[in-house]
């Protein structure tokens with residue numbers, strides 16, 4: 367395959383901190399290498415096609431936005447999302463989108479049902495929002511090299527608690543992570559990734575963007591392709607700055 371097909375879920379509403387910019391970054395990195403990039407925008411009116419999806423993307427959203435899309439996501443998109451994952455598609459879900467990969471998100475006396483693709487739940491609990499710069503150490507991804515660290519920004523009121531079947535995406539080096547207590551951040555289940563790292567997650571962590579492109583070009587079990595190197599001076603500087611911001 368000489369390109370990737372990305373299905374973006376609810377891009378208008380699940381786009382806090384311009385999380386949609388991650389898609390532009392993936393597109394540019396594909397185009398700079400002469401790889402195809404197809405984007406399908408999916409919402410209440412349009413389901414994704416599991417046979418034509420290599421990567422599913424969902425950004426962050428406020429509680430209100432999550433509540434608005436959750437019913438459609440769980441009742442009408444669940445089958446196609448699961449079918450796409452079954453046939454090897456990758457998933458990147460950020461913040462509010464990440465929370466909806468789990469079993470549920472409880473806010474006061476209201477519980478929003480999630481997709482239950484990963485074993486975790488999220489709860490609003492008394493206490494401050496978990497806000498600030500964050501760096502995590504990632505391990506266990508099929509490796510493409512890269513620094514193994516993701517740096518970015520988090521802002522969430524929900525606290526996520528992983529169940530026994532779930533493994534985190536990484537370990538918190540600086541910042542709060544899933545719940546501010548157990549040093550876990552995000553979730554990784556095969557090619558399904560959830561994280562609280564917002565906004566320019568991929569521009570600040572270009573190695574991770576390339577890892578997503580590489581897995582999206584292949585199916586599980588196939589060797590990852592060598593991607594043509596790009597001039598990443600700016601991206602590397604952005605990564606280093608984001609790491610520094612965590613320590614200032």
Ligand code: GLN
Pocket residue numbers: 382425426427428429432460461462463521522523524525
């Ligand atoms: N509504 C969720 C929370 O505050 C997610 C917010 C977000 O995506 N930034 O926990």
